[in-house]
Structures are given as C-alpha cells and as structure tokens.
Amino acid sequence: MPSAALELRAVRYSYPDGTVALSGIDLVVGEGESVALLGPNGAGKSTLLLHLNGILRPAEGAVSIGGVRLEEGTLRVVRARVGMVFQDPDDQLFMTTLYDDVAFGPLNMGLARDDVDARVHEALHAVGLAESASRPAQHLSFGQRKRAALATVLSMRPGLLVLDEPTSNLDPRARREMIALLDALPATKILATHDMDCAASLCRRAAVIDGGRIVADGPSSEIMRDAVLLEAHGLERPTATLAS
Amino acid sequence: MSADIRPGDGAPTATPPAPGLHRDAHEHNGEVHRHVHHHPERAGPGHDHGHGQGLERLTYLVSPIHDLDPRAKIVGAIVLILAIVLSPPMRAAEFIGLWALLLSAAAIGRLPLRWVLARAAVVLPVAGTIALFAPLARGGSLSVGGVAGAYAGGGWVAAWAILSKAFLAVTVTVVLSGTTPTSKIIRGLESLRVPDVFIALFSFLYRYTDVFRAQLRSLRTALESRAPSMPRVRRWRLYGNLAGNLFLRAYDRGERIHQAMLCRGFSGSLPTADTLGLSAADALLMLVVLLAAAAVALY
C-alpha cells in the first residue's frame, strides 16, 4: 500500500494555558484526496491544521506526512511538502511586494534566481495575479490578497495543500473564483471551513470535528444529508443540496 | 525584488518580450519603468500590469540615480546628513550649494520638484517650533524688544541652523527614498551588515503600517459608536486601554507571521532576489558626497 499523504494517530494537544484543543485525533488522508474539515467555532480545526507541518507538536500521538514521521529532524522536508494557507492573508503576505512574497518559499529552498522567477510566474498565473507582481500587498483587495496568499505556497509546489477557511470574508464572486481555482489544483487538499457549499463542491470526503474529536468521517454527500448530525454540531446543510 | 542594478541598460528593449516575468526597462503610461513585471502570451503594446502608486511609482522610474547601488546611496545619505548636522551654522553659500546638489540629484532622478519640496517641507512645522525657542533660550524674551534685541542675536543664528539643517537632512532622505524601491533599501542594509532584526523590523514597518492604522480606526469607531458622548478624561483613559488592545493584537499578529514564515522554510534572514554590484557611477557618487561633506565641514 502506498503511504498516505497524511496520517494522524491518537493526536492530543493542549495549549499552554491548559485549554484542551485536540483529544485523540485519528485521521488518514490518501494521495489525491480532498477532505473537508467541518465543525463549530472552537472545535479544534485550526489547531489540527497547525499540526500538519510541525508549527504545533502533539503532546501525545504521531503525525506523518507522505510516510515521513514529523519530528525535529524531518521538519524541513515536511515543510517543503506541505503548503499551509492561513485564514488571514495579511499574516501570509509580509514582504514588500507580491513578487517577494511568492519568491520567499523558493528562495528559502535555495533555488537559483531563474527557477525562482519561473515558479513565481507560474504561481501568480495560477491565481490570476501575474500582472500585479510588483505591487505591495497593502494595495490589493481582500479577495486578491486571499489568492495571493495561496500563490505564496503554490510556488513551493506542495504535494499537500492545507487551507484554513479559504472562502471566509470573500464576496460571492471572489468566493466562486476561489472555489474554481482550488478545484483546478491537482494537489491533495485538506481544508477547514464553515462554507458548506465550498466543502460540498471541492471535497468528496468530509470529517466533522467537535470538542477536539472527530465525530463523523465519510463521503460528503452522506455527511451533508445527515441533518441530525449537522444540527448536533452547529452546522447546516449546504444550500445547493437543499435545493436539489 | 526588481531589476538588476546595471547602469546603462535604461532603454526599453525593442524586440517583443517572451511571455513570463521580466525585469527589464519598459514603457508604461508614457513613463519608462523598471521593476518585475509580467508579459502575457500575446505581448502587444499596452500590456497591462500594476505596481505601487505614489512613492513606489517614482522608485520604478529609470535614471542614473535609480541605477546607483543602494549601498552607495545609503552610505552617501548618512555621510551627507552627518556633515549637515555636525557642521557649524551654515552660511548662505553652503546652504545654496548643498540645496542645488540635492535638487540636481532629484532632477537627474526624474523626481518632480514640487513633490520633493512638499515632502521636505513636512519637517518645517516641527523644526520651526523648535527653532522659535532658540532665540528665547539665549536670554531673549517674548516681548518685541526681547525677540529683536541684542541678546537674541545668537539665538536667531541657532534658529536658522536648526531650520536649514532639518530641511536639508530631510531632503536627503526624500531623494534617497524617492529613487530606491523599499526592497532594494532593505537589500542594501542587509549587505551593509545591518543586523537581521533591524531589517525585519524595517520591512515589517513598511508592510504593516496600513494594517495597524486600519485596526486602530476600527477600534476607535467601535469605541465612538458605543460611547458617543463621554467626558474627555474618561475617553483618554479608554484610549489607554485601546493602546493595550492594539499591542496585544500586534503581538498575536507577529506570532502568526512568524508561523507563516516558518511554514515557508524561513531560517533567519529575509531572502530577496536582488543582486548588487558597485560600479564607477557609485564611486562617483561617493566622491561627490565626500567633497560636499568636506566643503560643509571645513569651509
């Protein structure tokens, strides 16, 4: 059996102030899968995602990415493979121009300048912002910044894309564009979201997390039809499914 | 970011460029610019690309001053400012000479004269207020006789010194920042061995000023809308809380930025794609600056 893109075994985590955020997470995601992580505010979604490239370390349990166990010695390898997109693009765009931001990862990987240029171009093209390469992030609209944040990890050609609320705060058109954009990307994806339509159209599989535990995991179509389950965990059915 | 620093390749290229990212000089809205820009598959005339407006736009222009190595410009600016600040009060000839030197640098750098003057004039209210106290400090008084009297004579010289020096020193930084993209200033500071901490501080200051201003505005709006008519003293106390709140947010933001940097392989220094190289033009700049500094200091 080929190694899974991502594997969490009995992962527990508490924040330094004592808040228990994850209490025993088991999750295996295969290569090429797209998984939606659903759950109410404070369920532990963001905390789980921060474990996928070692920003947070589990107090107990283990995390493996592409068969590589995450530990001190493997951090660099794993971080080159995992593309993490934060919820607030202002956290991700910290350089003086869009070019510099998108080049940040490839330059840290030690690539030559021509390769860096090619990757920046490819990534900016993918998100439709190539013509803004020399603009500073503060001059971009929120939707553009959200796409730019995605480009900063696409330039590292990640095998696993980790997205925290990729459609939050976007207007309807920007939201549709973001969904189409993500759908076209071939990488394995795991995304935390409150946007049920986004989850339904991007992910065949959905996992519901609440109180730091995975309470349901299965095909999106089944999870999203289960009104009792969704109701119990502060979620609602996607409007697209309701209509049909 | 941006272009190679190679003097002499200021002319736009004639052959249509291949699609992709380019760093060469190009025409854009009737101005010749140089910065990283993009050409789509069908590169025709009027290809569209955006970049920073205002100050950033001026830094993309192509001129001999823009072509200079940022390190030469930074060191030159520091030497000039030191000479201006440390010299005895300037005579009119010195002032005019330095002012002419700076204005010609600005003109060669294609900076609009009005823009340079407006930027430099920003310092006048502050420096003017300080300068006004100088005659008083030397034993003058606010009465007409005091201000115009014999005692105050030395004070007026001090006032002139403060005003003229502040104005010239700020003009130096205006010319530097108007002809050098921020990312190149950062790159220059880096290779001048300025510690990484200061460089990160400087570039984050540039990037996040607007973000914090927006946060401050929204906090103030929240405060005003919940407490429209509040005695001033209580309001000021609330502003104290607001500052604390802003600090906590800034701290959180810093932590998240650091996480985002780690995710992309950050290991201590900010990487940029700029390459630097000193040329004869940079040596010439240093010579001019040193001569001017020596003239001001020794004249």
Ligand SMILES: Nc1ncnc2c1ncn2[C@@H]1O[C@H](COP(=O)(O)OP(=O)(O)OP(=O)(O)O)[C@@H](O)[C@H]1O
């Ligand atoms: N830095 C922190 N320090 C202490 N506790 C935290 C911290 N960050 C999150 N928590 C707590 O951990 C729990 C899980 O939070 P997390 O941010 O993972 O939730 P989430 O599912 O992402 O929620 P949301 O949908 O609101 O983003 C919550 O109880 C939260 O209060």
Ligand SMILES: [Mg+2]
């Ligand atoms: Mg979250």
